[in-house]
Amino acid sequence: xxxxxxxxxxxxxxxxxxxxxxxxxxxxxxxxxxxxxxxxxxxxxxxxxxxxxxxxxxxxxxxxxxxxxxxxxxxxxxxxxxxxxxxxxxxxxxxxxxxxxxxxxxxxxxxxxxxxxxxxxxxxxxxxxxxxxxxxxxxxxxxxxxxxxxxxxxxxxxxxxxxxxxxxxxxxxxxxxxxxxxxxxxxxxxxxxxxxxxxxxxxxxxxxxxxxxxxxxxxxxxxxxxxxxxxxxxxxxxxxxxxxxxxxxxxxxxxxxxxxxxxxxxxxxxxxxxxxxxxxxxxxxxxxxxxxxxxxxxxxxxxxxxxxxxxxxxxxxxxxxxxxxxxxxxxxxxxxxxxxxxxxxxxxxxxxxxxxxxxxxxxxxxxxxxxxxxxxxxxxxxxxxxxxxxxxxxxxxxxxxxxxxxxxxxxxxxxxxxxx
Numbered sequence: 001x002x003x004x005x006x007x008x009x010x011x012x013x014x015x016x017x018x019x020x021x022x023x024x025x026x027x028x029x030x031x032x033x034x035x036x037x038x039x040x041x042x043x044x045x046x047x048x049x050x051x052x053x054x055x056x057x058x059x060x061x062x063x064x065x066x067x068x069x070x071x072x073x074x075x076x077x078x079x080x081x082x083x084x085x086x087x088x089x090x091x092x093x094x095x096x097x098x099x100x101x102x103x104x105x106x107x108x109x110x111x112x113x114x115x116x117x118x119x120x121x122x123x124x125x126x127x128x129x130x131x132x133x134x135x136x137x138x139x140x141x142x143x144x145x146x147x148x149x150x151x152x153x154x155x156x157x158x159x160x161x162x163x164x165x166x167x168x169x170x171x172x173x174x175x176x177x178x179x180x181x182x183x184x185x186x187x188x189x190x191x192x193x194x195x196x197x198x199x200x201x202x203x204x205x206x207x208x209x210x211x212x213x214x215x216x217x218x219x220x221x222x223x224x225x226x227x228x229x230x231x232x233x234x235x236x237x238x239x240x241x242x243x244x245x246x247x248x249x250x251x252x253x254x255x256x257x258x259x260x261x262x263x264x265x266x267x268x269x270x271x272x273x274x275x276x277x278x279x280x281x282x283x284x285x286x287x288x289x290x291x292x293x294x295x296x297x298x299x300x301x302x303x304x305x306x307x308x309x310x311x312x313x314x315x316x317x318x319x320x321x322x323x324x325x326x327x328x329x330x331x332x333x334x335x336x337x338x339x340x341x342x343x344x345x346x347x348x349x350x351x352x353x354x355x356x357x358x359x360x361x362x363x364x365x366x367x368x369x370x371x372x373x374x375x376x377x378x379x380x381x382x383x384x385x386x387x388x389x390x391x392x393x394x395x396x397x398x399x400x401x402x403x404x405x406x407x408x409x410x411x412x413x414x415x416x417x418x419x420x
């Protein structure tokens with residue numbers, strides 16, 4: 001018996017073979033993505049020499065949520081989730097491998113990068129929706145916050161070394177990060193195939209039209225006042241986040257940082273996220289969801305202007321670490337809350353409804369932020385983003401429904417979510 005089992009009287013989540021396989025596959029895939037995420041804008045800047053083009057390429061990878069998100073949720077509730085996720089991993093691996101081939105032949109073009117980014121975004125939309133919807137089926141009741149916390153911790157830990165390794169991998173060759181990511185997709189698909197758990201509960205007959213399922217999910221989400229408001233606030237925050245990635249890269253380059261140092265800066269952000277992820281389970285069980293959200297926004301609003309004041313890359317990394325501390329805590333609290341009040345048959349649609357808005361906002365911020373960066377420069381964008389974050393923090397603090405929301409609903413609590 002582990003110390004955790006002796007204290008709680010419940011089996012440790014690490015005795016769950018299927019959760020270990022799911023987490024292991026996701027860790028490998030996420031590590032590959034980290035290598036590619038830094039390499040992609042650097043490749044675009046090398047080919048097109050344009051921050052706008054880099055922002056457009058990054059934005060296309062996530063803008064698929066705006067066009068395909070609601071449909072992806074309906075498909076995740078209709079199709080077998082495990083098979084769907086495996087097919088998505090195969091597709092993402094093949095698309096990423098096409099970049100490796102093009103780079104090796106010296107034939108990589110911007111149109112190919114646009115196509116790969118958008119197609120990969122569609123498959124990622126479906127995969128992440130099915131993955132989030134399946135998580136409660138892979139763990140025991142009451143272990144969802146713990147599972148989400150460990151997942152966030154693992155991802156954040158990868159970011160600590162991943163950003164630095166990405167800089168090293170890119171230094172070995174432009175194709176290396178993309179090749180590693182293609183392999184990671186294959187390994188992730190293999191671990192999914194080894195899992196024995198059902199990724200879905202018992203299904204009822206689905207409507208003939210997907211549009212009916214999509215409409216049902218959107219209507220349910222809109223009628224939850226806390227979910228509705230926090231989804232819109234998170235979308236507003238993500239508009240700033242989408243621009244922030246390029247802001248940090250450009251500020252670092254102005255301070256003389258190369259690819260390796262830029263990787264170290266993002267490692268600083270990852271260290272903050274690791275600490276936040278490790279605390280997420282404890283915090284989300286003890287503090288109300290509304291209070292967590294308000295604190296997160298005020299920390300971001302106070303930390304973000306420091307990017308414009310940092311005199312060297314080392315301090316840029318320190319600011320990134322401080323700003324990244326609270327986001328994983330909020331993510332675990334909000335995801336636990338949503339998954340705990342949504343029936344299994346609707347989890348895909350509700351997940352996609354909220355993710356469509358929040359991830360689509362990242363695309364808007366990335367593309368719009370790139371254009372703004374070209375027009376006014378990174379420091380001006382920092383001050384504009386700070387004003388935007390202050391507005392979001394004030395609006396959330398003033399919302400009584402959010403401030404008084406206690407958080408997740410346990411499976412046996414019997415409490416119904418508030419509707420309007």
